[in-house]
Amino acid sequence: MPQPSAPRTSLGRPPRISREEVVAAARRIVDADGVNRLTMRRLAAEIGSTPMALYHHVRSKDELLVLLLDDYAARTLHRPELPEEPRERVIVATDAIHSALADCPWIVDVLTADDLLSTSALWFVEQIIDGLLACGLTPRQAVHGYRAIWYYTAGEIVVRTTAARRRTDDDRPTYRERVFGELDPSELPRLEQVADRWASLTAEDTYLDGLRALVDGLLASR
Amino acid sequence: MPQPSAPRTSLGRPPRISREEVVAAARRIVDADGVNRLTMRRLAAEIGSTPMALYHHVRSKDELLVLLLDDYAARTLHRPELPEEPRERVIVATDAIHSALADCPWIVDVLTADDLLSTSALWFVEQIIDGLLACGLTPRQAVHGYRAIWYYTAGEIVVRTTAARRRTDDDRPTYRERVFGELDPSELPRLEQVADRWASLTAEDTYLDGLRALVDGLLASR
DNA sequence: GGTAGTTTTCTTACATGTACAGAAACTTAC
DNA sequence: GTAAGTTTCTGTACATGTAAGAAAACTACC
Numbered sequence: 001m002p003q004p005s006a007p008r009t010s011l012g013r014p015p016r017i018s019r020e021e022v023v024a025a026a027r028r029i030v031d032a033d034g035v036n037r038l039t040m041r042r043l044a045a046e047i048g049s050t051p052m053a054l055y056h057h058v059r060s061k062d063e064l065l066v067l068l069l070d071d072y073a074a075r076t077l078h079r080p081e082l083p084e085e086p087r088e089r090v091i092v093a094t095d096a097i098h099s100a101l102a103d104c105p106w107i108v109d110v111l112t113a114d115d116l117l118s119t120s121a122l123w124f125v126e127q128i129i130d131g132l133l134a135c136g137l138t139p140r141q142a143v144h145g146y147r148a149i150w151y152y153t154a155g156e157i158v159v160r161t162t163a164a165r166r167r168t169d170d171d172r173p174t175y176r177e178r179v180f181g182e183l184d185p186s187e188l189p190r191l192e193q194v195a196d197r198w199a200s201l202t203a204e205d206t207y208l209d210g211l212r213a214l215v216d217g218l219l220a221s222r
Numbered sequence: 223m224p225q226p227s228a229p230r231t232s233l234g235r236p237p238r239i240s241r242e243e244v245v246a247a248a249r250r251i252v253d254a255d256g257v258n259r260l261t262m263r264r265l266a267a268e269i270g271s272t273p274m275a276l277y278h279h280v281r282s283k284d285e286l287l288v289l290l291l292d293d294y295a296a297r298t299l300h301r302p303e304l305p306e307e308p309r310e311r312v313i314v315a316t317d318a319i320h321s322a323l324a325d326c327p328w329i330v331d332v333l334t335a336d337d338l339l340s341t342s343a344l345w346f347v348e349q350i351i352d353g354l355l356a357c358g359l360t361p362r363q364a365v366h367g368y369r370a371i372w373y374y375t376a377g378e379i380v381v382r383t384t385a386a387r388r389r390t391d392d393d394r395p396t397y398r399e400r401v402f403g404e405l406d407p408s409e410l411p412r413l414e415q416v417a418d419r420w421a422s423l424t425a426e427d428t429y430l431d432g433l434r435a436l437v438d439g440l441l442a443s444r
Numbered sequence: 445g446g447t448a449g450t451t452t453t454c455t456t457a458c459a460t461g462t463a464c465a466g467a468a469a470c471t472t473a474c
Numbered sequence: 475g476t477a478a479g480t481t482t483c484t485g486t487a488c489a490t491g492t493a494a495g496a497a498a499a500c501t502a503c504c
Contacts, residue, residue, distance in 0.1 A: 155377020
């Protein structure tokens, strides 16, 4: 696969499948049976090919997942009305990305890939950086600010969804539960104090609160 | 493995290996050959056992990695001098955890596990929450604040190390590079404006700046 | 000692991602 | 036509995590 999706030169054996077909078939499998059922063999069967043939169109299963996320973002990430006020624009744009990603908790690993995802997400990045600039940050500060926002957002999704995943396929007491049961009040009085409320407090969705705090802090540092 | 590390009742076939031995052997392999060389078969060979025997002492390879991180934290996470001023105490305690984790970029997946890691990390959590309380937050706000700080910290490490990992085992242009090459200046003027500086700007380590901003924002919301 | 019960270990087997080696199906140059 | 070159596809093979169940090594009770 020296040149994936290269301009068709009509040289060599004509391809029977395309990268787009592969992604589309993968999407069908994921939609129908969940991401766990997506294997290279199943995917090959779905499009009537062999597992290794897929590797001429995607470099690895990981890349396939990135493409899937791309595809997902392109279909579901619609541009919302953004408020005029720049600070609020940053919040709303970020929250839109966060909501879209939180709705598709498969591919958690993928969104750790890099700072920006698909082309369709770029518009949101643009809005975030524009908002930060409009608030008076320098371009340098704005890019760093966007990074911080992305760290926070990606971290929230990754931590939250993997924690949830572990909870479902596991009945034994969590590590957290074990640890909190054996707290030494004299050494860790604050944790002891909140121990019984910990589970319910950390179950609350405070993403937006944290985001607002972060953006406030970023703007205050200008 | 109904009761891992249960109180030895001297009933049943006596174990030839212990969970501690398994973790210690795993550590030896990781230290010597890197985390990629850590396979269940290799680990079994290292302690003169069989792969499946390991599964009576750790539930899965994932859990083994969690235990490895635990072990790592217990050995390297030393309690630093913390400043008196509570806001700065939060910063320093968090930064200590972050530094320790950033130094051990294997097990990225692990640290997404849950909000707190090993018992040795609890002291830091205590300090963070105590600092937030001392700044005037309610217990509820303090726990939420700690969560936000953890999201940001975990996100920074996960995003940064997986991006680095991808860069090393991959020579082809990054997705980011491809995307930034084809920016439409009329639609995405801000990105166009910073495009050439993007790589160097995002390479800078701004973890502490972002952390300070986040903590500032959290405290301002009180 | 024998039988049952319990815990740990071993053997075998399978699903998965993917490396490697060619075969197949084309185009271009002669 | 044939040979060479290029791209795509196929078949085989391997390393890995781990499920399932049999076997082993012990204790407790008779």
